[in-house]
Amino acid sequence: MRVTLYTKADCGLCQEAESMLKRLRKQTRFEIEYVNIEADAAANERYGSRIPVIAVDGEEVAAAPIDETQLMAILLR
Numbered sequence: 001m002r003v004t005l006y007t008k009a010d011c012g013l014c015q016e017a018e019s020m021l022k023r024l025r026k027q028t029r030f031e032i033e034y035v036n037i038e039a040d041a042a043a044n045e046r047y048g049s050r051i052p053v054i055a056v057d058g059e060e061v062a063a064a065p066i067d068e069t070q071l072m073a074i075l076l077r
Helices: 014-026 041-047 068-075
Strands: 002-007 031-036 053-056 059-063
Touching: 002 014, 014 031, 014 068, 053 068, 059 068
Parallel strands: 002 031
Antiparallel strands: 002 053, 053 059
């Protein structure tokens, strides 16, 4: 399973989401891919004001604010 975190520099919520994913990865296996939306014009236009955004295998499943319990339930499906 591949989890993508859409993020940008100096984003406190993004840092929290990254920490959350690292905690959850201890409970279930998945790869984390980071996409800096500032380096990707299409991602910046799509996610600009909603980051952090998390996608699982290409499907958007969470956006700020991210609920850790709900995200874990999604990852365990």
